[in-house]
Amino acid sequence: DVKVTQSSRYLVKRTGEKVFLECVQDMDHENMFWYRQDPGLGLRLIYFSYDVKMKEKGDIPEGYSVSREKKERFSLILESASTNQTSMYLCASSATGQGSEQYFGPGTRLTVT
């Protein structure tokens, strides 16, 4: 079974803090994704990585950066957290290929106060 794990289920941070969200997958997938999920808005892609050290901006990259130093690990970084970044963050991974299924982690609910 594919497993995607995220470092925290719940996180509370203060405005201005630097925040790291970690994601690890165990299926040797080339692609990894970070989404944020907000009520009524579905999932919105923040960043996407198709290989180690490669990344591509998604629909809402502002205020975020990412790091992929190893194939199995994809980190989302909030350089200076703000209250409007309070959200559920979901990580996913997939194999290469058109329409490959994405496998999701359990999510991290981040609250910025």
Next chain:
Amino acid sequence: AQSVTQPDIHITVSEGASLELRCNYSYGATPYLFWYVQSPGQGLQLLLKYFSGDTLVQGIKGFEAEFKRSQSSFNLRKPSVHWSDAAEYFCAVALYSSASKIIFGSGTRLSIRP
């Protein structure tokens, strides 16, 4: 631009009743379509997917979906719902411009009436 629309934000059905969740997509060619389910506090799990061939697709947990090109729809159905089906359901389409990216609808929350 490609898009996915789920017109129903919230649906309530009685346990044992049939279910149909609507999904419409905008796409220029034969799409890759998905339905995912998200139980409370969990990540998303794939229910089923359509790539080509038979337009009626069977998935896990007794769900099925029918691809109708003429209506640009990919509705999800289940003949008899169980209380454990209460969750949020997302329809999604793979982008043709990027081999691996998927765009998601805004979701339909399903509640089950005892």
